Amino acid sequence: MSRKRQAILGLFIITGFLLQISVVPHLQLFGAKPDILLVLAIVVAIQDGPTAGAATGFIGGLFQDMMSPGYFGVSALTKAMAAYMAGLLKDMTITYSVLLPLIITFALTFFEQTVFMASVAILGQEGIPPFALLDVFISSVYNVLIVLLLYPLLKRLHFETKDKSMVLSDSHVKQVERDLQ
Amino acid sequence: MSTNRSSRRNRIILIVIIVLCVTMITMYARESDSGPIHKVQDVFMDVISPISSGFSKVFKPIKDGFVNVFRLPTLARDNAELEKKVDQLRRENIEAVELEKELEELKKLLNWGEEHPEMETVGTDIIAQSPDNWQRLMVIKKGSSSNVQKYMAVVSASGMVGRIISVGTFSSVVQLITDSRSGVGARVQRSRETGIIEGMNSDVLRLVPMNEEADLKVGDIIETSGLGGTVPAGIAIGKISKIKKRTEGLSELVEVEPFVEFSKLSDVLVIITPEPESVILKGTQ
Known part of the structure; x- marks a missing residue:
């Protein structure tokens, strides 16, 4: 990943975090809200690979943990794991269908929320909220809507910030053509 | 060959992240409220508060x-x-x-x-809310520099909002009464029956009466009882919206609709005096 893309992702993480704490709470539907940072991590994992996704999820989760007294480190862990799995799923799937990011986002939001609750339960946190399946479902659908906006945006930036070393020059192309002949 | 090396590198990075997270979780669980991670959290909140406040204003039209x-x-x-x-x-x-x-x-x-004791309050804006689905928290723009302390009650014009659970220098975290970990001593205004108001991470609250045969009716107004020593008595909480009779051996489920509309909340008051008993006790130790 190029430095420029890393910087852009850093900006996306900070903006996503600020939106998550200031604007997103007002977009609740039936008590559930989207998770911009999770969607960002999943999109990065699909486009840049599992490690980049896990790192994005870890940093984004850590930001969220800073604002959550009681569960420090849990969001960082669950988001990193979900993003890593998104990257692996993408690598294992041979398809260019536009549905893939949507399905992965839906499934891994469900996974992330479940693991989050399980981790909190294992930690013995008092007054654990009841695991609301409807909330998780609405959150997952919400995240799918976010991915529709975020995926094309980051994909576009992905090409614009691609390493020049990765792009074949004209002389390379000619060399390959000669070799093929 | 290079694919194998790359996948091994990926696995190592994931393991490092997991170990790092587990270490942080363990350290946080073991340390006290004045521990290093808690302090980092407080500083982070102080730094993020003005930025979040500005961001909130910029995006107000969208909200x-x-x-x-x-x-x-x-x-x-x-x-x-x-x-x-x-x-x-x-x-x-x-x-x-x-x-x-x-x-x-x-x-x-x-x-x-x-005489009814006067309550000294400090007004403040809400600058951020809980980022996840499992907690009902909000961050306010007042901290220890404004004499805000842990366990102090937070109210709005409509009634009880929550309690302070974490205090930074210039910001604090409020646990809303709708948070599933919240429990506030309450009483029915009409019959003076006492109980505990618990959050359910939803828009309604649950009243757990002390007496199984408590005199409760739909529409009864619930207010704080002052029992427990953290919240002053007589602050409106909500009204009973539903009483579900349970089968034998189980207490009835009393749902309370809070007066405060948390989604529209923008300004709150922190009750500085009377101080919560836990703060007074801490001060004398």
Whole structure:
């Protein structure tokens, strides 16, 4: 990943975090809200690979943990794991269908929320909220809507910030053509 | 070959992240409120507060647009004004009933000299809310520099909002009464039955009465009881919206609709005095 893309992702993480704490709470539907940072991590994992996704999820989760007294480190862990799995799923799937990011986002939001609750339960946190399946479902659908906006945006930036070393020059192309002949 | 090396590198990075997270979780669980991670959290909140506040103002039109998506701007404004008036009338009504009850009690005790203690408050904006689905928290723009301390009650014009659970220098975290970890001593204004108001991570609260045969009716107003020592008595919480009878051996489920509309909350008051008993006790130690 190029430095420029890393910087852009850093900006996306900070903006996503600020939106998550200031604007997103007002977009609740039936008590559930989207998770911009999770969607960002999943999109990065699909486009840049599992490690980049896990790192994005870890940093984004850590930001969220800073604002959550009681569960420090849990969001960082669950988001990193979900993003890593998104990257692996993408690598294992041979398809260019536009549905893939949507399905992965839906499934891994469900996974992330479940693991989050399980981790909190294992930690013995008092007054654990009841695991609301409807909330998780609405959150997952919400995240799918976010991915529709975020995926094309980051994909576009992905090409614009691609390493020049990765792009074949004209002389390379000619060399390959000669070799093929 | 290089694919194998790359996948091994990926696995190592994932393991490092997991180990790092588990270490942080363990350290956080073991340390006290004044531990290093808690301090980092407080500093982070102080740093992020002004940025979040500015961000919130910039995106206010989007927030308002979403809330009023199906309403015309004039209707939204009229509605807000009417709601404010209803809140005021309801508060006045509750205060009047409360005064009447208090008067009766005072008459019985023949103690006309007793005065209702004045509450000193500090007003503040809400600058952020809980980022996840599993907690009902909000961050306010006042901290220890404004004499805010842990366990202090937070109220709005409509009633009880929550309690302070973490204090930074210039910001604090409020646990809302709707948070599933919240429990506040409460009583029924009409019958004076006491109980505990618990959050359920939803828009309604649950009243757990102390007495299984408690005299409760739909529409009864619930207020804080002052028991427990952290929240002053007589602050309106909500009204009973549903009483579900349970089978034998189980207590009834009493749902309470809070007066405060948490999604529209923007300004709150922190009750500085009377101080929560836990703060006073801590100070004397």
